[in-house]
Amino acid sequence: MAPVAIETPVHTNGTNGASSDSVKKVQQETEHVHDIDPSKLTLHLKSELTPVPAPETLTFGTVHTDHMLVLNYSPELGWSAPSIEPYGPMQVDPMASCIQYATNIFEGMKAYMGADGRPRLFRPDLNMARMKRSADRLALPPFDEQALLKLIKTLVMVEKRWIPTAPGCSLYIRPTMFGTRCGFGVTPSTSATLLVILSPSGPYFPGPVRPISLYAESRVRRAWPGGTGGHKLALNYAPTLRPTHDASLQGYNQILWLFGDDDHLGEVGQMNAFVVLRREDGSLDVITPPLDGTILPGVTRQSVLDLTRAHMLNAPIPGLPAELTLHVQERHMPIAELVEHSEAGRLAEVFGVGTAAVLVPINRIGYGEEGKEIAEETGASGFGPVAKAVREEIMAIQEARRTHVWSVPCDE
Ligand SMILES: *Cc1c(COP(=O)(O)O)cnc(C)c1O
Numbered sequence: 001m002a003p004v005a006i007e008t009p010v011h012t013n014g015t016n017g018a019s020s021d022s023v024k025k026v027q028q029e030t031e032h033v034h035d036i037d038p039s040k041l042t043l044h045l046k047s048e049l050t051p052v053p054a055p056e057t058l059t060f061g062t063v064h065t066d067h068m069l070v071l072n073y074s075p076e077l078g079w080s081a082p083s084i085e086p087y088g089p090m091q092v093d094p095m096a097s098c099i100q101y102a103t104n105i106f107e108g109m110k111a112y113m114g115a116d117g118r119p120r121l122f123r124p125d126l127n128m129a130r131m132k133r134s135a136d137r138l139a140l141p142p143f144d145e146q147a148l149l150k151l152i153k154t155l156v157m158v159e160k161r162w163i164p165t166a167p168g169c170s171l172y173i174r175p176t177m178f179g180t181r182c183g184f185g186v187t188p189s190t191s192a193t194l195l196v197i198l199s200p201s202g203p204y205f206p207g208p209v210r211p212i213s214l215y216a217e218s219r220v221r222r223a224w225p226g227g228t229g230g231h232k233l234a235l236n237y238a239p240t241l242r243p244t245h246d247a248s249l250q251g252y253n254q255i256l257w258l259f260g261d262d263d264h265l266g267e268v269g270q271m272n273a274f275v276v277l278r279r280e281d282g283s284l285d286v287i288t289p290p291l292d293g294t295i296l297p298g299v300t301r302q303s304v305l306d307l308t309r310a311h312m313l314n315a316p317i318p319g320l321p322a323e324l325t326l327h328v329q330e331r332h333m334p335i336a337e338l339v340e341h342s343e344a345g346r347l348a349e350v351f352g353v354g355t356a357a358v359l360v361p362i363n364r365i366g367y368g369e370e371g372k373e374i375a376e377e378t379g380a381s382g383f384g385p386v387a388k389a390v391r392e393e394i395m396a397i398q399e400a401r402r403t404h405v406w407s408v409p410c411d412e
Pocket of ligand 1: 108232267269270271272296297298299300301353354355356
């Protein structure tokens with residue numbers, strides 16, 4: 001379909017939204033300036049390094065490593081020479097775009113230490129591509145994904161001693177970009193800062209993985225068609241804090257986000273949702289909501305889909321019978337349908353997936369005025385057979401216990 005041109009008056013005082021002129025200007029400017037250049041990297045390393053915490057004391061995302069990667073973008077010069085420097089607070093102008101208009105994006109990925117002593121990333125190309133889409137969604141400057149990935153690998157190698165080797169532990173990587181343009185005009189942030197910070201992490205949930213409970217939220221929406229739910233933007237998170245806190249006061253761990261007139265399933269807190277149904281012939285339906293713009297395209301979600309689809313083709317998942325048929329589907333499921341399956345005894349498993357926790361089983365969902373509980377049979381551990389096998393297989397690939405193209409070494 002050809003775009004239809006609608007003539008509108010051009011506002012030049014910068015306070016009436018992003019005019020097409022300013023967008024064009026950003027595009028023109030970015031064509032002549034420097035992209036990220038890993039060969040220009042400078043290292044300013046601390047002379048006294050912090051002792052690494054004992055692995056058993058690690059939780060999720062509380063400790064940072066000694067150094068961070070910093071890049072600044074200016075409209076005149078483009079991306080500055082990358083710098084790995086001591087971790088520390090930074091100065092941001094009070095009028096900066098990120099403070100006033102939430103031009104903040106981030107990524108979440110992990111480095112795992114293999115038994116051979118080589119740190120590896122898990123499908124990092126998918127994170128880089130997603131970060132580029134997030135930047136574009138907020139009109140933040142574009143960047144060369146492969147160049148940024150190269151710098152992230154270098155940073156991980158510099159901070160290698162921080163990667164915990166205990167089972168379930170890893171080095172969490174948080175690439176972050178924010179707009180630094182000063183001024184109250186609601187226009188694209190023509191300058192930006194890109195940071196990569198690292199945090200040694202224990203298991204997301206300490207102790208054995210226990211199933212969690214969800215409150216199915218139908219009054220407050222996390223995302224909507226045409227909104228930003230499909231991008232990893234900081235502004236998607238802030239509005240979830242109040243409803244999630246309120247749900248926790250009612251005894252629930254997370255929110256099951258619902259969308260649309262039919263209240264169909266969205267996501268589980270900050271994780272993608274999966275439902276497994278049992279058919280009469282013993283085969284299983286593996287269902288996750290489709291990427292319709294309200295769902296974050298998770299790397300873990302994609303990996304669960306790839307593994308369960310491959311189970312049917314040529315690569316059975318260890319721990320699942322090879323003859324077990326999985327009907328893998330990306331489709332909407334109204335909450336009423338979930339209730340129906342549960343009442344008919346067809347609901348086998350519900351779980352959430354994401355980088356931080358890998359996979360979390362769900363054993364209780366409260367819904368509606370009367371707080372209807374959707375019960376399901378997942379056994380004492382909370383794990384159904386699909387959740388258990390898929391989680392183990394993903395972790396085996398991440399930790400390089402199994403050789404796989406998804407596991408990318410940082411030292412090459
Ligand atoms: C990051 C995120 C996920 C999980 O994505 P992964 O790439 O698997 O870590 C799911 N939902 C939301 C809303 C997220 O922000």
